[in-house]
Amino acid sequence: MQFRLGLIVNPYAGLGGSVALKGSDGVAEEAIALGAVPKAHLRMVEALKVLLPFKDKIEIYTASGEMGENIASELGFNIKMVYQAPHSPEAKDTQESVKLLNQTNLDLLLFAGGDGTARDVFQVVREDLPVLGVPAGVKIHSGVYGITPKASGLVVKLLLEGELVSLMHADVMDIDEAAFRDGVVKAKRFGEMLVPAEPRYVQAVKMGGKESDELVLSDIAADVIESMEDEFYIMGSGSTVAAVMESLELDNTLLGVDLILNEDIVESDLTAQRLLELTEERPTKLVITLIGGQGHIFGRGNQQLSPELIRRIGKENIIILATKTKLKALEGRPLIVDSGDPNLDSELSGYYQVITGYHDSVMYQVATPEELEM
Numbered sequence: 001m002q003f004r005l006g007l008i009v010n011p012y013a014g015l016g017g018s019v020a021l022k023g024s025d026g027v028a029e030e031a032i033a034l035g036a037v038p039k040a041h042l043r044m045v046e047a048l049k050v051l052l053p054f055k056d057k058i059e060i061y062t063a064s065g066e067m068g069e070n071i072a073s074e075l076g077f078n079i080k081m082v083y084q085a086p087h088s089p090e091a092k093d094t095q096e097s098v099k100l101l102n103q104t105n106l107d108l109l110l111f112a113g114g115d116g117t118a119r120d121v122f123q124v125v126r127e128d129l130p131v132l133g134v135p136a137g138v139k140i141h142s143g144v145y146g147i148t149p150k151a152s153g154l155v156v157k158l159l160l161e162g163e164l165v166s167l168m169h170a171d172v173m174d175i176d177e178a179a180f181r182d183g184v185v186k187a188k189r190f191g192e193m194l195v196p197a198e199p200r201y202v203q204a205v206k207m208g209g210k211e212s213d214e215l216v217l218s219d220i221a222a223d224v225i226e227s228m229e230d231e232f233y234i235m236g237s238g239s240t241v242a243a244v245m246e247s248l249e250l251d252n253t254l255l256g257v258d259l260i261l262n263e264d265i266v267e268s269d270l271t272a273q274r275l276l277e278l279t280e281e282r283p284t285k286l287v288i289t290l291i292g293g294q295g296h297i298f299g300r301g302n303q304q305l306s307p308e309l310i311r312r313i314g315k316e317n318i319i320i321l322a323t324k325t326k327l328k329a330l331e332g333r334p335l336i337v338d339s340g341d342p343n344l345d346s347e348l349s350g351y352y353q354v355i356t357g358y359h360d361s362v363m364y365q366v367a368t369p370e371e372l373e374m
Contacts, residue, residue: 003054003108003160006101006129007062007072008094008121010113013040013136041071043136043149044112048075050153054160061104063089063097080104094120102126108156108196112136115174118144119190122172130167130194132156141215143170144195155198168197171358173219189222189358216323217243219358224287224319225263232279233260234313236288236302240321244287257304272306279309285317286310295330297366298348299338307341315347320354320364327354327364334367342368 048071051058055077062068063083072079082100085093094113098121101109108130111121114137125131133145134152146152158165169192221244235241235258245252248263256269259278267278291300297320298305310318320335337348345368354364 002059006106006109007068008111010117011066013113040136046149047153118142141173166197221247232284238289240289334365
């Protein structure tokens with residue numbers, strides 16, 4: 001029985017990276033004019049080379065020319081074309097190709113591109129069709145890609161060898177490239193696609209590096225914003241909370257405390273007394289982060305959050321945000337509550353779910369100063 005593999009290449013994926021355009025969406029011509037050389041097809045070649053020993057068992061369904069036909073033919077695969085692509089294909093050509101591939105009873109759709117390509121595929125692909133991305137873009141933020149092009153090929157190889165590879169839904173994420181070029185990272189989740197779940201080869205959330213840290217913060221912000229309800233949200237100080245405010249396009253008091261409702265500012269830079277007045281009769285949640293290197297979540301830099309306010313809000317309404325990098329820097333030490341009220345500190349101690357990414361959290365201990373000395 002033949003393995004029916006769909007194949008799509010976005011030939012312009014990754015063009016903007018080498019010429020510092022921080023993406024390729026809408027700037028392919030500019031990138032080429034600056035000297036960028038298309039390399040997405042080479043990424044797909046890396047993936048397909050892993051499958052050469054199985055080429056007699058594979059039937060590739062693809063689009064013409066640079067969108068898949070050329071490289072599949074050069075490598076000697078048996079191919080069937082479903083779409084005649086223009087000389088300079090665009091996003092709509094990816095979508096038209098996928099629409100036709102939906103009708104061919106594929107076992108898997110393999111595509112090369114970046115987050116923009118993943119969005120194009122997501123918009124039209126059948127929900128029950130497994131897909132896997134070959135990383136070829138400037139931005140690889142979505143969880144539908146292999147860690148490397150070769151890793152994507154190895155996942156397909158496992159399927160061909162009859163290995164039990166589970167399927168999972170992975171997030172399709174993208175950032176606003178125009179804003180990114182101005183130094184602002186805004187991530188948005190567009191949905192999920194079904195992917196082969198092989199943790200050795202399929203990527204997870206990015207960690208490390210300045211740009212990656214910014215993307216992790218945007219992931220955290222996306223998670224918080226998605227869960228917001230018709231309630232007050234007290235936004236504590238610190239850069240991680242500031243990332244949420246930035247994603248909401250709201251002015252933020254970096255070293256102060258703001259109050260928002262329905263994704264809009266109620267009041268900024270509030271005092272402890274004003275917070276008590278405003279939140280007296282409305283359900284309220286508190287969004288806080290830790291002080292990097294120290295681990296304090298209360299008692300350092302946010303004294304506006306009085307013991308009376310924290311008691312009113314309740315432990316269950318405290319939302320803690322942190323990157324895994326910051327948590328790892330604590331080297332296993334717990335987060336610290338030092339509210340000025342030892343009884344409250346004791347009530348607040350225990351294990352909390354700390355949001356570390358989009359739909360990604362860890363359990364982490366919170367302790368009182370006294371517990372640290374024991």
